[in-house]
Each structure stands twice: as C-alpha cells, then as structure tokens.
Amino acid sequence: MKKIKMIMPRFGNFTNGYYDIRGIMWLGRLNGICTRSDYNNIIEVGKWVCLPEYHLKKDKQPQFYKLESYE
Numbered sequence: 001m002k003k004i005k006m007i008m009p010r011f012g013n014f015t016n017g018y019y020d021i022r023g024i025m026w027l028g029r030l031n032g033i034c035t036r037s038d039y040n041n042i043i044e045v046g047k048w049v050c051l052p053e054y055h056l057k058k059d060k061q062p063q064f065y066k067l068e069s070y071e
Helices: 002-007
Strands: 010-015 019-026 029-037 048-052 065-067
Touching: 010 029, 019 048
Parallel strands: none
Antiparallel strands: 010 019, 010 065, 019 029, 029 048
C-alpha cells in the first residue's frame, strides 16, 4: 500500500509542525516552497525544498502530513 500511495501525486500544503510547505508529494519526495518556518536558519521562508516523505525508506511514519486547512 505504501508504494502505491507514493506513485499517486498529492498536491497541497504539508506540515511537520515546524515547517509548512506548499507543493507536490510524489514518488516519496516533497517538492515545493516553504511558506512558514520556525527555524529560518535551516529552511527559510520562500526557499525551494526537495525533502524525503519518510525519514528512512523503511519508516512507516511520514515526516510531513497534509495540512487540510489553515486555522
């Protein structure tokens, strides 16, 4: 199931609590632009990023989750 989910592209806002990224999650990678950052010295707002969906290939917990809405 994990591999099938990685093939289908997902668009939207993704977050891990520290960063919000607007972009596309596809083939296990998150490509997009950072819209909110708690740690600007690591990822700046407005910076283009290409990050892995999972910390490790065998991980079952993704490091970024889809953000349904801004509250």
